[in-house]
């Protein structure tokens with residue numbers, strides 16, 4: 001297992017092998033954790049990662065498990081467990 005380091009921002013190209021791309025929009029990306037990467041917020045392995053460069057985001061449904069938020073320099077990351 002490895003830590004997901006986003007102190008310099010999240011770059012999908014750096015982590016391409018670790019994720020399955022679920023959905024990619026103009027300014028947001030939804031990914032599935034394929035390599036047991038650990039959440040930068042709580043340290044536990046996360047299931048999915050949502051990355052956006054927008055200032056605000058709305059989800060129409062909520063996951064059942066815990067949610068962690070991580071602020072990167074130009075991005076907002078939402079991780080679900």
Ligand SMILES: [Zn+2]
Nearest residue numbers: 039041042068
């Ligand atoms: Zn977490």
